[in-house]
């Protein structure tokens with residue numbers, strides 16, 4: 001396994017539990033001894049979003065419950081909080097509050113990503129037959145005799161220190177900026193084709209701490225004209241507020257200044273109380289790259305055999321709806337199944353990897369990209385002073401039931417400044 005992010009560790013744990021000797025090699029440093037040190041002391045230069053807020057969606061919690069309950073336990077031990085978002089929104093609806101069980105929609109959050117990685121590492125280190133090595137970058141692929149004509153067959157990796165680690169299968173879990181496609185080219189394979197959609201956003205996050213976590217008066221993710229606001233509770237009295245905007249929106253760059261950031265959040269009546277805490281550090285800004293998938297099998301031929309990608313290394317999305325780890329885990333379960341069924345037949349493994357990826361995670365990825373595409377269009381139109389292009393009849397908007405509701409009702413508008421009022425705040 002190249003990469004000890006959540007996806008690589010999950011795939012490795014699933015394989016080790018089935019009796020495969022599994023090694024995870026990661027470029028970054030070892031996690032510190034205590035979870036609280038992970039926030040300040042863990043150097044994770046390879047994961048640029050490491051200090052942006054993270055939530056694990058309900059689907060992720062369900063997958064962990066079914067396949068990796070020990071990770072759930074480890075998340076609890078680092079202080080992850082259950083986030084009953086749907087239940088808290090249901091309470092805001094007018095009319096008598098219905099008694100309904102929303103527990104399947106509960107998500108999990110530490111809001112601070114280093115604690116999520118700490119929990120995955122702690123759980124992985126306790127699994128027999130699984131070795132996790134940090135500060136061990138993989139620099140090259142090692143190849144053997146091809147099993148498919150003209151396609152390199154990977155049978156191990158070489159680390160920066162020059163050590164060769166042989167493997168029956170190498171899994172690329174090296175994240176969105178994985179260097180493995182270049183390594184495939186270096187051993188004579190075709191580079192996986194990348195399908196990208198440039199709809200990046202700029203994320204600006206300010207953390208706070210207090211004795212009581214703020215309550216929800218609005219959805220955790222709210223679109224306010226040309227900007228979006230994301231509010232997430234976290235561990236140990238921490239919470240995070242993110243304002244995100246289009247990269248072209250130069251005026252919004254001013255929110256990197258905390259005073260401006262807070263002025264904007266305070267102008268949103270239903271979210272204003274989220275900045276009533278003790279600020280932790282400064283506003284952290286990150287421009288996210290686009291959405292993309294990498295086609296590893298093209299016209300029925302893999303770029304290499306003996307190598308399969310998983311998680312962000314296969315496909316990543318803008319974090320607008322916080323699904324990355326959930327999609328990675330979904331993929332991890334399928335990739336672990338494919339590897340354990342076909343470890344002795346590299347060509348069949350490539351075909352099975354492709355079949356499973358196309359069948360389950362790819363449609364989720366596509367739906368996430370649709371959300372982004374629609375929002376990016378909307379943001380652009382509002383910023384340029386045009387009408388909202390939202391079209392509830394657009395088949396990519398959502399399932400048919402959601403479209404019917406959208407057609408029959410006026411659009412919900414989060415209370416807040418219009419574009420001119422917003423620009424007046426950004427001084």
Ligand SMILES: Cc1cc2nc3c(=O)[nH]c(=O)nc-3n(C[C@H](O)[C@H](O)[C@H](O)COP(=O)(O)OP(=O)(O)OC[C@H]3O[C@@H](n4cnc5c(N)ncnc54)[C@H](O)[C@@H]3O)c2cc1C
Nearest residue numbers: 003005007027046054055138174175311312319322324325
């Ligand atoms: C701003 C932002 C906010 C986000 N918020 C959320 C959220 O709220 N919820 C959510 O679910 N997702 C979120 N995501 C997405 C999430 O961060 C990713 O989907 C997730 O990190 C993918 O996990 P991974 O294990 O596939 O890859 P990564 O976490 O990127 O891990 C890759 C690992 O590979 C290692 N590596 C790289 N190259 C090498 C090499 N040559 N040798 C050895 N090791 C190597 C790295 O050190 C790293 O540990 C967010 C993303 C961004 C950009």
